[in-house]
Amino acid sequence: LRQGEPNWAEHSAMFSSVVNTALIYEVPLVVWGEDIAFEFGGLQRQESKPSALEIDNSDLIKEKTIKDWLDNDVSERDVFFYTYPDYDKLKEAGINSIYLGHFLPWYGRRNYEIVKARGFVGRQNGPLSGNFLDYDNIDEKLCEINIWFKYLKFGFWRATDQCCYDIWNDQMTRDEAIEIVNRLSDEFPKEYFQDFLRFHNVSEQEFWDTVEKFRNKDIWEMESGQWKLKYPLK
Known part of the structure; x- marks a missing residue:
C-alpha cells in the first residue's frame, strides 16, 4: 500500500x-x-x-x-x-x-510465433482487459493490476506498450495504434482482481482508497463524476 x-x-x-x-x-x-x-x-x-x-x-x-x-x-x-x-x-x-x-533480434511477436510452432497457445478466452495481444504476460495473475497502476500515474498501460512495440517493428501504423489504445485503455483488469485482493489481504475499499493516492492529478480530471484523461491520445 x-x-x-x-x-x-x-x-x-x-x-x-x-x-x-x-x-x-x-x-x-x-x-x-x-x-x-x-x-x-x-x-x-x-x-x-x-x-x-x-x-x-x-x-x-x-x-x-x-x-x-x-x-x-x-x-x-x-x-x-x-x-x-x-x-x-x-x-x-x-x-x-x-x-x-x-545477441538475437528481440521481438515479442516473433518470439511468440517461434514457441507457438512448438505448442504454446495464447489465452484461449482472448486478450485480458486492456490488452491488444492474447499472449503477453499471461503466466501469472498479479501483474495486470501492477501495470494498470501505470495508467493512473502516467496515462498509459498495456495497449500503448503493445502497440508501440508493433510500431517499432513496422507491424502497425500510428493511426491503427491510436484506435486500439483509445478503445482499450479505460478497461480495468478485472479478470484476476479478486485473486489480487486475496493475495495481498486487502479489501476492495482499501484497494480503491490506495488507487486514489497514486492518481496523477496533472493528467487526470473529474468530469461528470468520472475520471478522464486531460490529454487523450490523438
Whole structure:
C-alpha cells in the first residue's frame, strides 16, 4: 500500500533469487531475455550493454531494497532470496549475466510465433482487459493490476506498450495504434482482481482508497463524476 507498486517484491525476488542460486551452485552464466529499459523504456541513462550484472538497478526495483521492508517480524535471513548480491562478489565468483536480446533480434511477436510452432497457445478466452495481444504476460495473475497502476500515474498501460512495440517493428501504423489504445485503455483488469485482493489481504475499499493516492492529478480530471484523461491520445 505504501509502495503503490504491487509487484515490487516479486520483481525483487525474481532478479535476486536467480543470481543468488547461480552463486550457490557456481553457475557461471545467467541468461535473461530482453533489457527491459532498452526495449520498453525506463531509467536508461546510457547506451544499453550486453551485461545484465546490474539488472537490479532498473525501473522495476528503483532505489529501494528489501531492507526497507524489514521489521521485528521479518529478518534479513527471511529475505535472503530477495537480496541482490554485491556486484564485486559476483565478479569474484566469475558469474556472468547477459541479456539475450543483445545477441538475437528481440521481438515479442516473433518470439511468440517461434514457441507457438512448438505448442504454446495464447489465452484461449482472448486478450485480458486492456490488452491488444492474447499472449503477453499471461503466466501469472498479479501483474495486470501492477501495470494498470501505470495508467493512473502516467496515462498509459498495456495497449500503448503493445502497440508501440508493433510500431517499432513496422507491424502497425500510428493511426491503427491510436484506435486500439483509445478503445482499450479505460478497461480495468478485472479478470484476476479478486485473486489480487486475496493475495495481498486487502479489501476492495482499501484497494480503491490506495488507487486514489497514486492518481496523477496533472493528467487526470473529474468530469461528470468520472475520471478522464486531460490529454487523450490523438
